[in-house]
Amino acid sequence: MRVTRAFRVGTAALAAATMVAAVESPAAAETDPGWVSGWLDDTTIGAAGAPGRTAGLVLSSTGATNPRVTFDLSGLTGVATATFPDWCVTDAAAVTCPMPPTATPDEFGALNGTLPVVLRAVTGAADGATGTIGYTALADGVDGWAQQATVTVHAGPDVIDLVDEYVSGAATGDQLAMPVSVLSAGDQPADDLQITLRFPVGVEPAAYRNCRYGAGDQLSTIVVCTVGGELTPGARYEIPGGFATSVGPAAVGDKRISQTVAPADTAGPLPAGVTFTRRDADQSLRLRQVGQPVDVIGPEHQYPSGQYYLRAIRGAFDVVALGATATGSAGDTVRVEVGLRNDGPGVPDGTISGNNAAWFVFTPPAGTAVSNRPANCSPAGSEEEEPDPTVPVTWYCTKPGGIFAAGETYLVGFDLRIDARSGLPARSASRTAIRGPTTTRRTTPPR
Numbered sequence: 001m002r003v004t005r006a007f008r009v010g011t012a013a014l015a016a017a018t019m020v021a022a023v024e025s026p027a028a029a030e031t032d033p034g035w036v037s038g039w040l041d042d043t044t045i046g047a048a049g050a051p052g053r054t055a056g057l058v059l060s061s062t063g064a065t066n067p068r069v070t071f072d073l074s075g076l077t078g079v080a081t082a083t084f085p086d087w088c089v090t091d092a093a094a095v096t097c098p099m100p101p102t103a104t105p106d107e108f109g110a111l112n113g114t115l116p117v118v119l120r121a122v123t124g125a126a127d128g129a130t131g132t133i134g135y136t137a138l139a140d141g142v143d144g145w146a147q148q149a150t151v152t153v154h155a156g157p158d159v160i161d162l163v164d165e166y167v168s169g170a171a172t173g174d175q176l177a178m179p180v181s182v183l184s185a186g187d188q189p190a191d192d193l194q195i196t197l198r199f200p201v202g203v204e205p206a207a208y209r210n211c212r213y214g215a216g217d218q219l220s221t222i223v224v225c226t227v228g229g230e231l232t233p234g235a236r237y238e239i240p241g242g243f244a245t246s247v248g249p250a251a252v253g254d255k256r257i258s259q260t261v262a263p264a265d266t267a268g269p270l271p272a273g274v275t276f277t278r279r280d281a282d283q284s285l286r287l288r289q290v291g292q293p294v295d296v297i298g299p300e301h302q303y304p305s306g307q308y309y310l311r312a313i314r315g316a317f318d319v320v321a322l323g324a325t326a327t328g329s330a331g332d333t334v335r336v337e338v339g340l341r342n343d344g345p346g347v348p349d350g351t352i353s354g355n356n357a358a359w360f361v362f363t364p365p366a367g368t369a370v371s372n373r374p375a376n377c378s379p380a381g382s383e384e385e386e387p388d389p390t391v392p393v394t395w396y397c398t399k400p401g402g403i404f405a406a407g408e409t410y411l412v413g414f415d416l417r418i419d420a421r422s423g424l425p426a427r428s429a430s431r432t433a434i435r436g437p438t439t440t441r442r443t444t445p446p447r
Helices: 002-028
Strands: 035-039 043-046 052-062 065-072 080-083 089-091 094-098 111-121 130-140 147-154 159-161 164-168 175-178 181-184 190-199 203-205 211-215 221-231 236-238 243-247 253-263 288-290 305-313 317-322 325-329 333-345 359-362 368-370 377-380 394-398 409-418 431-435 440-443
Touching: 035 130, 043 052, 043 111, 052 065, 052 130, 065 111, 159 253, 190 203, 203 221, 325 333, 325 409, 333 359
Parallel strands: 043 147, 164 305
Antiparallel strands: 035 052, 052 111, 065 094, 065 130, 080 111, 089 094, 130 147, 159 181, 175 243, 181 236, 190 221, 190 253, 203 243, 211 221, 236 288, 253 305, 317 333, 317 440, 325 431, 333 409, 359 394, 368 409, 377 394
16 A cells, blocks of 8 residues: 555656646747858959959848858869958868958848958969869858859950949930949950940940941940050059040930940950941040059959949930720720820830830720730729729730830720710710820929
8 A cells, every 4th residue: 555655646746747847848949040141153263363353252141140151162272262351260171251240231130241252263273274162151050051152264364344333413415424444354464455335225425436336226326446455464444534425315214334345356246236337536445554453353343344324314205195086886896096106305215124115004985895905905903803884994005115216106906895875975876986095294304
């Protein structure tokens, strides 16, 4: 009996201990360790003797403790060396770097920093040689995964574009001096420079003797210039006074002038499908060296292309809504053409945003229904969902292409089935007049 009672007491004590543990367990629940990620682009560097290239690894973290990135440099052997900031720790071929001290939070609360890695080709690395730099982003309690970026050696002359400028307040009639600035990034000097520029509709390039001009798509102007001179590795050059550019009456809204540079000997063929001609000119483009040669190219300057971006050019355009009138009896189907005409002088341009340059809204009169589906038009709602013929369905129509040229007309044909009298003035009791919109929309941004 005593043994039995002792057993029962022990069982109760065990049950009580289990209950205490169950009560205390929520306090010991696991916490969210957060997340961390990193990304390093592939990089092309010049052969030995070229300026070093800075590759920027972007490290991002939310709620993580001690976010960091580790590098494995063994894949660069015989190809390149990598140099890191002094706040990183190096151990043989492995390097560990914490979140950069310059990191800042974004609007979503993630901490983002850019870690600069300076890459240089080793002596003897041939043109086309490739290596890899391995990296893993991780944090306390967060397992990372290994990734790789490829480093490729390019021997010979090379040029990068340094222009990335945004201009506000430009208006039609303005004369601008677009900067052209380049850096010789190869291990060998570049003999002569080829500059290819694309001017969007409404922005006009000046005439230079050493440039050729052609008409591109979307009413753009393509310009190819060959500027003589030797470009020393590491040296920066610019065109004194810039490339003269005028803002014409067709310009309105945002415009981007793109420029691409290359050594003239390796620039390749001219843009396909463009016929180039010379223009009468009294001046030529010339290069001059500015500043001292650089030893390391920063992460913001890595590409042969640049841009000169004009924000919200103040201009004017007049787009007219084109309506139509038709008559028919109940049960008839009639055709109407409605749309837009651009009376100028401005040219709406959607080539930067990728949107259509123009669109309009068409609402058929009450008592009618659209019996076809015009191209580039879509209904807001469904006629099957709106069986009441007195409830019109609104149609949105977009003009194909990125620009709406001055003087251009865009019409869309709608077949309207007359189901009931619309209540609009009729030519006879049994016939209904159908009218499209006839209002004029004039848009003149303030100067």
